[in-house]
Amino acid sequence: MPKEQVEEYLETILDIAGKDGTAKTSEVAKRLKNNPASVTEVFQSMARNGLVRYEPYKGVSLTEKGAKAATKIKRKHRLLEVFLSRILHVDPDKVHEEACRMEHCISDEVEDAICRLLNAPARCPSNKLIYPCEKGIATCNECKDAVEKGGQVQRKILPITDLKPCQKGIIAFLRGGRKVIQRLSDLGLTPGSEVTLVRKTPLGGPIELSVRRTTLAVGHEIADNIFVEAAGGS
Amino acid sequence: MPICQGCPPSKSSKRNADFTVALAGNANVGKSAVFNQLTGVDQIIGNWPGKTVERAEGMLHYRGRKIKIIDLPGIYSFTTYSMEELVSRDFIALEKPDIVVNVVDATALERNLFFTIQLLELNAPVVIALNQIDLMEKREISIDSNKLEELLGVPVVPTSAIKGKGISELTEQIVKLSEKRKIPPEIKYGREVEQRTEMLAALLGKVETDYPRRWLAIKLLEKDDEVTRLIEGIDRSIAQAAEDLAEEIERIHGEPSGVVMSAERYKLADEIARKVQKIRTEKETLTDELDKVALHPVLGYLAILVTIGGLLIWTFFIGDPISKALGNALSPIEQFEPLVSGPLGEILWNGALTGFIAGVTLVIPYVLPFYIILAVIEDSGYLTRISFMLDKGMHKLGLHGKAIIPLILGYGCSVPACFSCRIMETPKQKLIAAFLVSLVPCTARTVVILGLVAKFVGIWWALALYVFDIVLIILLGRIAFEVVRGESVGLIMEMPSYHIPSAKVVLKQTWARTKSLLWIVFPAYIIGSAVLQVFYAAGWLDPVNNVLSPITVGWLGLPASVGILLIFGIVRKELTILMLAVIFQTTNFASVMSSVQLIVLALVTMIYIPCLATILCLGREFGWRKASAITVFEVAFAVLMGGLVFRLLSLFR
Numbered sequence: 001m002p003k004e005q006v007e008e009y010l011e012t013i014l015d016i017a018g019k020d021g022t023a024k025t026s027e028v029a030k031r032l033k034n035n036p037a038s039v040t041e042v043f044q045s046m047a048r049n050g051l052v053r054y055e056p057y058k059g060v061s062l063t064e065k066g067a068k069a070a071t072k073i074k075r076k077h078r079l080l081e082v083f084l085s086r087i088l089h090v091d092p093d094k095v096h097e098e099a100c101r102m103e104h105c106i107s108d109e110v111e112d113a114i115c116r117l118l119n120a121p122a123r124c125p126s127n128k129l130i131y132p133c134e135k136g137i138a139t140c141n142e143c144k145d146a147v148e149k150g151g152q153v154q155r156k157i158l159p160i161t162d163l164k165p166c167q168k169g170i171i172a173f174l175r176g177g178r179k180v181i182q183r184l185s186d187l188g189l190t191p192g193s194e195v196t197l198v199r200k201t202p203l204g205g206p207i208e209l210s211v212r213r214t215t216l217a218v219g220h221e222i223a224d225n226i227f228v229e230a231a232g233g234s
Numbered sequence: 235m236p237i238c239q240g241c242p243p244s245k246s247s248k249r250n251a252d253f254t255v256a257l258a259g260n261a262n263v264g265k266s267a268v269f270n271q272l273t274g275v276d277q278i279i280g281n282w283p284g285k286t287v288e289r290a291e292g293m294l295h296y297r298g299r300k301i302k303i304i305d306l307p308g309i310y311s312f313t314t315y316s317m318e319e320l321v322s323r324d325f326i327a328l329e330k331p332d333i334v335v336n337v338v339d340a341t342a343l344e345r346n347l348f349f350t351i352q353l354l355e356l357n358a359p360v361v362i363a364l365n366q367i368d369l370m371e372k373r374e375i376s377i378d379s380n381k382l383e384e385l386l387g388v389p390v391v392p393t394s395a396i397k398g399k400g401i402s403e404l405t406e407q408i409v410k411l412s413e414k415r416k417i418p419p420e421i422k423y424g425r426e427v428e429q430r431t432e433m434l435a436a437l438l439g440k441v442e443t444d445y446p447r448r449w450l451a452i453k454l455l456e457k458d459d460e461v462t463r464l465i466e467g468i469d470r471s472i473a474q475a476a477e478d479l480a481e482e483i484e485r486i487h488g489e490p491s492g493v494v495m496s497a498e499r500y501k502l503a504d505e506i507a508r509k510v511q512k513i514r515t516e517k518e519t520l521t522d523e524l525d526k527v528a529l530h531p532v533l534g535y536l537a538i539l540v541t542i543g544g545l546l547i548w549t550f551f552i553g554d555p556i557s558k559a560l561g562n563a564l565s566p567i568e569q570f571e572p573l574v575s576g577p578l579g580e581i582l583w584n585g586a587l588t589g590f591i592a593g594v595t596l597v598i599p600y601v602l603p604f605y606i607i608l609a610v611i612e613d614s615g616y617l618t619r620i621s622f623m624l625d626k627g628m629h630k631l632g633l634h635g636k637a638i639i640p641l642i643l644g645y646g647c648s649v650p651a652c653f654s655c656r657i658m659e660t661p662k663q664k665l666i667a668a669f670l671v672s673l674v675p676c677t678a679r680t681v682v683i684l685g686l687v688a689k690f691v692g693i694w695w696a697l698a699l700y701v702f703d704i705v706l707i708i709l710l711g712r713i714a715f716e717v718v719r720g721e722s723v724g725l726i727m728e729m730p731s732y733h734i735p736s737a738k739v740v741l742k743q744t745w746a747r748t749k750s751l752l753w754i755v756f757p758a759y760i761i762g763s764a765v766l767q768v769f770y771a772a773g774w775l776d777p778v779n780n781v782l783s784p785i786t787v788g789w790l791g792l793p794a795s796v797g798i799l800l801i802f803g804i805v806r807k808e809l810t811i812l813m814l815a816v817i818f819q820t821t822n823f824a825s826v827m828s829s830v831q832l833i834v835l836a837l838v839t840m841i842y843i844p845c846l847a848t849i850l851c852l853g854r855e856f857g858w859r860k861a862s863a864i865t866v867f868e869v870a871f872a873v874l875m876g877g878l879v880f881r882l883l884s885l886f887r
Contacts, residue, residue, distance in 0.1 A: 173489065179315045182492045183726055186311035188345050190497035191489060202531050205626040206635065206725050212344040212504075213513075215731075217622045219634055219724030 001045050004104040008032065009042055010051065010070035011077070013062055024059040075131045076111050077103040078124035083114050085125045095125060122175045122225055129224055132157050160226040161207060163197040169228030170194055176225040184226065188212045195228060251293065251302035253412050256326060258353060259337035260346055261308025262730050264365045266290075267395035268337050269305040270742070272405065296405055304331065310345070312352050313492070314460050316659065326358050327445050332412050334358040335404070340370035340377055340392075341731075343511055347503035348496075350386065354418050357446040361407050362390040368397060369733075374514040382510045387419040396736065420448065423498045426486055430455060430479045437472050441465070455480050456492045521615075521731045528619040538620050545607050546645065549677070550684065553600035561595045578768070585767025588812075589760040593752075600677035602748060604646045609743040613735035617642070618727060625725045631708065632715030633658070634725035637667045641707075644674030647751050648848040651676075652855065662720030665856055669714055669864055672844045672852065673707050675700070678807040679840050685811045686836045690824040695833060703840060706875075762805030762846060789877040790838065791884070792831055803839055805846050810839050830883045834876050842872030 012031050017023045029039040040056075047054040051066035062070055080099040084090040090098060106114075115121075115133060124130055157172045171193045174181045188211045189195065198208040204220045218226070255272075257265045273292030294301040304325075309316070312323040326334060336353050338346040353360050364379055383390040389407045393400030422428050434451035443450065443464065453461035454476035466473040480491040487494045527533050611617055617639055625635030636657055643651035648671055655667040675683060688696035715722070769775065775798050779786075782797030795817050803810045818826045827835070843849060843865045853861035 174493065177723070178490060178492070180723060180726070181490060182311075182313055182315060182496070185493045185496040185500075186313070186348070187726065187728070188348070188500060190493065190500045191487075192497065193500065199525070199529060201529070201623075201626070203626060206622055208525075208529070208622065208729060212342065214342045214345055215729040217618070217625070217635065217725055217727045217729050219625060219629070219726070222724040222726060 014070040021061040078130045081124045168231040253332035255333045256331040263339035265337045271401045360388045368394045549604040552603040556599035582764045585764035589763030605744040609740040615732040631711030644671040648844045652851045691829045791880045838876040
């Protein structure tokens, strides 16, 4: 099965998977404009490669390996979108389509280079979150070093909004406007501090978090840009 | 009293006092309570961060000494990103108060020490009031205040300001330090930052400013806009060197240098806290339990509905009988019939008196019960939960959850609500919030809606007007968000713990609010109605009505004589209803106007400019251009809506 096809499937599953992480076969088929029978076939082959878990009549969910590959391709896609629109000034209507084709053939080095060129953008043109790279680093300067050393410090970095309620994390880095970042760090959200996600609200409402025994309410878009290294649930 | 406390105190006021003490610290740590204890002046206390938007001043008489106390707004840092922070740091650095009392919340020591460290950098002679020790003990935290004193090199006094504990010791320390002013020792940073700070401080050796040298160096490394500009104006090469050094720090840490400095300070604060503080258990508190309901995705909204609905219902349940009773009691001296002839002095007096009585009978009875319950809600800490729950919705208006606080205050009186818009972060958000506040029906406007519509048309129509108003606020907020230029930022707000409201605080709070209301509203009422009385006596009413009749009669479908009412309403909203009775010689409005006319009149009164006092307040906060723009827009909009509603309702009736 061609790599390109597998990656398209991974992305689609990531997009439409519900809360329980499962995507229905029919929905995937609809999105990819394919018939359910051949979609099922692809699922089975992907399951053999350990990318997804497939349950007939229920759908597929990504395995850890699959999720990693899916976020990677999503990251490439969104970075490319920013690159195409911001640097190459490609027609906004065509950006998505172009990125869809390009994402499959760029190497990780090119991905890193684009990321550095764009100064690690936080969001794609349609305002979706760009996942941080896997190197577990805060800035482009560290990125160069990490690439040179070839070694990858594996840290699991995610936006604080991805933590579960009551889960703890260590602040890795903050993104966003200078003012907002300064405010957050003045309130105690400095890199290295332990935070607990107290509560999330549905539909992209604010989150409540606690740091150094104080409780803060933070709007969702701001919280999306607070990246933490997750610790186990408490 | 919101009259001009925003201005810096003049030198002359400083001369009156033997020395000056500034209270500084984080928001919501009990600074206002310390202030009240020290001065006996009632500064508003509330359990939400940012209610001290004005700088309050008071005098403390202690053993024959006059000590001026200044309560600075609650802040977390000294950046240039908020007006409060900038003003506070300039006050401490430039006006050089003799003592700075740093009020510290003992239950959140690290974050409070983060601020203390910055105060020490400003070379302020600091006394620390380690406040809320009763709460600290309840949470099973203990702090060794002697050790803290030793580590920081400044006096530390444990206090519980709400209960009045430790206040005399604090006063003692203030006086002691004022006699022997001592600059606290420097606090050293980690090597990378410390080296660069010292290098810069050395470069600044010959530069003379009013700021401490080391502080300037630190601020330059933080890339502080104001300080960088200041130094650029003196010696460009130093600013350049600072930029290079700041960039080195950024390269090492991979964060903006301001964030690196904050992290450094927190490292120091954490270290000090670790040495002095013992926390036994971290058990689930009452706050956690209550928040399970208050912040529940379904129950939370229900709780808000019950709270706000209950607040409004209570206000009228209590206010109405009091208003009636007061009205009856004052009726012997009230001249219902305006005095239209005789000496000018008597005409003026007659007008002033009706203004005063209207204030007493129509505003106070409603505002007072509203403020009492509001104070209970505030003191409990629930207000911030409402902000949290409604944050998402407020984003649609380019605001965020915090803006709900001024809007709720607006149901009481627009003037304090307008001032409280300062809790918003950016000028754009402040302006939009104040604009929307002016559209919220305050108690005076509610009197009109109830008196005209609820009484003579039906309670549901009155309710419909309220709902219509909320819809308007949402729509106009959305439009204002698109039209007003500037930056909007999201919600970052501290969530204080709940506590059981204290009767003393609630009553003091209510009194303080009502008092400030009296100071600004009563003069406008009294002077305004005296002037209007002259108008009336001089026989200028008919010409005015005639000029306005194309609008009032032609477009709004109202009787010609209401023209003057709308002019009167600028001064006092509920005057509309009072004057209506005078003009028609009856209080049964249904006999002189149709239901549609009553609804239209109430609607127009509800949305056309709030009142003179609010316009003055808008002007002070945002400048006269914006204040007049809001006024003109709201008048035009009210007339437009009134006419449309008139035509729409006429179709059905």
